[in-house]
Amino acid sequence: MVTWADVSQWKADGIGQIGDHLAAQNRQVLGLQDEIDGAKPVGWAGEAADAAAENLRARCQELEDLAARLSAAVKIIDNTEQAVRDLVRSVETTEDFAAKNGFRIDNGKVVETEDATGFLSSVLLQVEVEAILARAGQIDTELNSVLKRILAGEIGDAGATTLAAAAMAGEDRIADEQRHRDLLAKYQVKTDGTTVWPSGLTGWLAERAGFSKEKITQAEAKLLDDLQMRKGLLGLKEFADIRQDALHVAEGKFEGKGLTDGHADAFRHAYWNAMMTQRYGEEWAREFATAHERNPTSHHVPVAMDLHNNEVGRSIARAHPDASPEELANLVEQAVKDGKMVVIDKNDTLVSSNESPPGETRETKNKPWPTDNPGRNDDHDPGEPSATPDQY
Template structure:
């Protein structure tokens, strides 16, 4: 029998730690598959010794499969229990608050004591007040009884799993591998009973996940369906577990594709495909290297090997619980294999600086930041005619913007409380960010663009960001920021607040296109202040590039929602030949 005093002392974080440890043990066991296969009798060995060895190997396989099944089953039970305990502890806190607000106290034994009865109650209201207090007391008693019932059930379910494991009553899942053994019939049944979201929207995914029982969620986390890790609206912690669990499968699929392409030599037509597969394998290497970082822990929120290039997103910190969450989208030439590690480090620096800014202002809020490489950014290997319908067309940004819009929505909708959410975009990634924001319904509280060739519109209201909460940064000699290819130059858009990139009391200045996120710079300080929800701490200032002093006349193109600026023959006084210099610089950047 579980006592109320026992329940008060329960700690869900302890169960979470056990759940994580069991996951590591399970993975260690499953990873012994190669050694197990290597221990089979060598081909051609026969006789009594060979027969005895074969029987011993068969028994070892059976024992290992049973052990894996037991660990998986107990892990599911522990995960469910952790969720139960967290919910029960929340109910106790709410009951304590209700009791205190009405002058009652819930004792260690679960009784209800009247410690502060109202004083000086008029005689004609005594009976009414008495009845009201009786109702409050009875409601508290009822709440405590329900808490104890829930606690008893949670305790019994966990004990059942532990007993079954101890008595070797758990049957491994079908299939010959150790991984198959973890997928027991009971776990399969629970996962199957969960069904699927009604559609692909983040809202549907969030509603579906929240509607499941603790046992169903635990079963899905133990053996997640392939789509779970990339589904916007699912909690970040769950996506991280699911995507980490898929890495080996994705790698095996890619290695198999590589072997098939290399059989009998590689034709000219297959060389490009083989290069894509090799790049995806390198991308997986970079993903594993990045998510192995632990200070702070990383979350793998996207792992998508479809298409020409790998897509990935890695969170620094806990996206499920952070008070402030930012999502950074990089641009042109970005790839997972060459860029993820660097941008992850920059997000870690941004988180560190944001937290330092909060502490400096007497706040202890938590911060998380995501490096989102969830779209296929244009590459130098593609057609790079900067003035043609190619790398600087908006197609990649528009397609990526739809995905990014859903990613924003998923963060908000997967949580019980909305975080302060900041969208950040650099270069072509700011264009992708612009299209994502134009999709609306994203819940973004602040937006930052830097080194931007345009956000796909000339009207800031199209971005659906609260007034006064859109920021832009432009560094000296950043010619891309004057490109004005997608909706015009943001430097000339009303509604953006200009933040300094020059030397100040808060940091060093930056120049060119690529150093905005460097540590100890004014630009990084400004972004960290916005991410931390402290815009008053920013350093305002505008740096005009060569393109900003050129007279321009907007004219419409066939590309919907965009305008390019005609550098034309007119230049302002003293700006002779600057138009030619700007175009040359942009061509150099994209070459």
């Protein structure tokens, strides 16, 4: 855990010097491309030539991986240098404010001196100190995580065939992971309790009408109970038909590839939300789709994917209020192809839907997500659902 004493000693210049040294080493590696290109003598053939060519390919692969990892290291260290500079300025500003108002910061706590100006200043200072420490912890964790993966050989050249392309792949990996972290921070929701629905008289009637009971979140149940009260079992059937239609249409998109965490899954969530927006209004669709993601067994990475893609689907419906279901499906499919959605790649990273080919996303069927996710309890709490469906 990063302490105030730690961040008070952080020096951005030292980080910058390390980055400059690695950048110089990387330039030397990239400068070997001409030697690689001219390494095989023209007209040489035979077993010895084949063996030499194979050895050259192996050495080239090693250099390409090295270029990718060096570039990734330079990128994350450059990012860290700038982040630390910003953090150090915040530390200096906070300590200066504390001193001028009769406070000092001791082990992350704001302590009054004889000249303390008041309670409000103390509260403001404590909030700022905690924010700085949280950001410092994030910087430390991100740098440590990337460097560990580099040392473990987990960052490669992504199939590049030149040193320059390999270096770009390394930089792109760092950019992808930053976007992944940003998406995880933005698209999260606190977990909710679950219940078997429908229940009571509604459940009894629903079972006789062909509905099966399922475990859903309490917020989902509240919205569906309200829908049933307004429209009866026919209203529930219409809702179920919309959800089933989204699943059925998704199975025919992208050759059915990626029905979980992939392209067909992205399509399904967005199309479902677009259809709900047209039928029930954007506010109700947002509340229900968000309630659906509050299941405590859902992992935070696919939750972020779904919440993002749900949002895109609703925006498509908002922009095309008169579109037919077929037209909506085409618009959503194009949005997936254009990279407006996100999917989860084989590294468990959220990436744009046009960056990972259909069928090349996470194989969740063979590698299920953990179902114990206590960290989600601290995520955004949307409160009790209050939206009412349009036209009812």
